[in-house]
Amino acid sequence: MNKGRKTVLNSMIRQIHCVVVSLLCGVAVSTACAESPIRPGDRIAIVGNTFADQLRIHGYLETMLLQQWPDNPVAIRNLGWGGDMLNARDRPTNFPNEEETLTAHRTDVIIACFGMGESFAGEDGVQSFQAAVDAFIKSLEGKQYNGKSQVRLILVSPIANEPLGKLTPRHEQRNSELSAYSQAMSEVAIAAEVPFIDLYQTSRYLIDERVGPNFTTNGIHLNPYGYWAVSHYLFRDLVQDDLASVQPPWRISVDAADLTVQAHGIDVSDTARTEAGLTFRATELIAPTLPPPTDEDVPPQLHHFRDSMTIANLPPGTYELAIDDVSVATANHDEWARGIIIDTSPAHQAAEALRRAVNDKNLQFTYSWKALNQVHIVGERKKSPSGRALPAEVIEFNRLAEKRDANLRDAIQRETRNWRVSRIEL
Incomplete structure (x- = not known):
């Protein structure tokens, strides 16, 4: 074969x-x-x-x-x-x-x-x-x-x-x-x-x-x-x-020749051609996917968990995608035609910030539920100032965990952003 x-x-x-x-x-x-x-x-x-x-x-x-x-x-x-x-x-x-x-x-x-x-x-x-x-x-x-x-x-x-x-x-x-x-x-x-x-x-x-x-x-x-x-x-x-409500990742497909767009996960509007490339506005309908914590290639069966963008019929050259003036991806016209992973946009950065907030909330709860030093609870330091302070500290950590829970609700955002694809000289 x-x-x-x-x-x-x-x-x-x-x-x-x-x-x-x-x-x-x-x-x-x-x-x-x-x-x-x-x-x-x-x-x-x-x-x-x-x-x-x-x-x-x-x-x-x-x-x-x-x-x-x-x-x-x-x-x-x-x-x-x-x-x-x-x-x-x-x-x-x-x-x-x-x-x-x-x-x-x-x-x-x-x-x-x-x-x-x-x-x-x-x-x-x-x-x-x-x-x-x-x-x-x-x-x-x-x-x-x-x-x-x-x-x-x-x-x-x-x-x-x-x-x-x-x-x-x-x-x-x-x-x-x-x-x-x-x-x-x-x-x-x-x-x-x-x-x-x-x-x-x-x-x-x-x-x-x-x-x-x-x-x-x-x-x-x-x-x-x-x-x-x-x-x-x-x-x-x-x-x-x-x-039915578990949406696939973002999928954006743009034809640079006639400016037609097919998109899932975001709503695209105001598509326009510029001297250097094209621009459009995108409203996030679903949350972006979290990027993998590795720089290595992921297996093919995990590709469908990642957001991507395809641009067909770009004139030969290298093009940069910027979202709200933040550089997100750079590739040549052939690579854009095959599809590029999009996972460093401002929306992805916000999703990563949400994950860090989740981890912080979990840490506060752990401090309230799983005290890390038993000597202050049942050992020789139980009657020390730090041992006597521990019950009140546990209550405070639990309060912090509850507060972090409430804050997580406000951290889930959907935004409308400006996307720009521009040819660049290397």
Whole structure:
């Protein structure tokens, strides 16, 4: 097979694989629950292992959920704890009771991420894990943390094990075990009519694509890029019955010859030709996508999560796109005709600022919920000035988290901006 035909075939296989994974993820959720797992205005608590805990410091999933319903945003508290398992969730002395925290947050829905730590028990531990999942589901029956309705539950499987050479000598065996535990969780969820999201299959597919950076630091703990990638799929499964309003990324296509424009995600008006190129005004109808935290090329199946612009029939030369006089992208006429990723615009910078605000809110809550120095709580410094001040400081940090929550609502903006494409001399 020649190189060109092989490249085309591989591209077709990747596209088909992507569709299959998306369908599998959708089936995993919809089989267990007819409604969208997350709804506008939900007050959400995330519990579970290191995967859950680290969601709070990257902020991609929470930012996407906030952008989904700007007029009625969700509110999230992350109670994840590194190393947690369903039957091993130890906490320090005098640590706040989880039910009290869930009640204080008026929790509507719990996203529970388990199975990674349990999977180290191997095939022999699958039945015990199933029993633990079933007991966990039953433990939430009748609980009304929001004071009006039974709390809803969403179960999330562990991710796959990424092969990283000497760091992961047993990755094939580990993936066999992780697959078994994910399947076990799925069976319990379906029987209990609880939504289940299979991140094992999704992450296994992403990890098997060797284009782009690694997803994990050690095979099982996602790095920032891994959280960016996996959060896109997790987000879509969480709002899977609201997919009609889950808009694809911005897609702008301009014909420089006749000034016709096709656009999705923004509304284009006042298109005009200039001596150096063209200009138009664009009103943002949906939020921009968050750029990946890497300078490396991302795999082909992740391209459709990124905003892009195509300009056909530009005269030969190099052209710069500026939005509100901010330089965003520079490429030659052939590159513009093929399409350019747009992810450094003022709107994208605002989305990144929102993500940083999300992370700051989560940090304030962590300070209020997970005191970092136990010696001031139960140790020798309990009666010191700093120890005596700690309860009031905890209350203040919680107040700051609540205030940050309110501020996030105002940080979701849609603007009308001036776009300009101009030929430049290099």
